Amino acid sequence: MAFIDDGDYEGPGTEIEPIVTRTPKALVKDIRMRKAAVMKMGGMTDAQISRNLGIAKHVVQSYIAEVVRDAVPQATIEEMRQFEVARIEVLIASRWDRAYDEQDDRALDRILDLMKQKALLLGLKPVEKKTGKSEGADGDSVVEAANKLIEQLDMSNIIDAEIIEDE
Numbered sequence: 271m272a273f274i275d276d277g278d279y280e281g282p283g284t285e286i287e288p289i290v291t292r293t294p295k296a297l298v299k300d301i302r303m304r305k306a307a308v309m310k311m312g313g314m315t316d317a318q319i320s321r322n323l324g325i326a327k328h329v330v331q332s333y334i335a336e337v338v339r340d341a342v343p344q345a346t347i348e349e350m351r352q353f354e355v356a357r358i359e360v361l362i363a364s365r366w367d368r369a370y371d372e373q374d375d376r377a378l379d380r381i382l383d384l385m386k387q388k389a390l391l392l393g394l395k396p397v398e399k400k401t402g403k404s405e406g407a408d409g410d411s412v413v414e415a416a417n418k419l420i421e422q423l424d425m426s427n428i429i430d431a432e433i434i435e436d437e
Contacts, residue, residue: 299333306330307337311353313361351391358388 292300302323309319316334320327362384369377 303333303337306333310334311357313357355388355391358384358391362388 302325305323306319309322310316314322316327316330319330323330362381365377365381365384368374369381
């Protein structure tokens with residue numbers, strides 16, 4: 271901190287922040303980094319940002335990484351997660367009409383991929399499709415696992431229930 275020394279007053283309010291001089295090259299980099307970050311948040315790809323700013327793709331990637339590194343201490347992980355989920359929802363909405371109304375299979379596939387990404391961000395485990403005999407957590411058959419669950423949950427009041435296992 272620097273102090274103003276005019277000899278008349280030495281109380282609060284005389285402190286001034288040091289002036290940081292930046293080179294024009296550093297200022298241009300800061301502006302490009304901010305532009306790249308805004309474009310990325312807007313959904314542009316690294317290649318699109320590269321073309322738009324006239325810089326190499328790897329430079330765009332390093333700018334984005336630096337912006338994220340600088341931003342992480344200021345934003346909580348949950349806020350970042352919510353931001354990414356909202357962004358994915360916007361992307362899903364942008365493809366919804368093509369997938370639903372026009373029955374565009376590529377748009378539908380993209381929506382499904384985006385939904386998987388959203389589920390991962392929300393901490394949901396993807397459903398694994400298994401073939402062959404289904405097993406419970408302890409290696410039991412599904413029927414045995416269901417019977418154990420019924421015993422644990424005291425579901426003895428179920429009158430008629432049947433679990434059919436695929437062979």
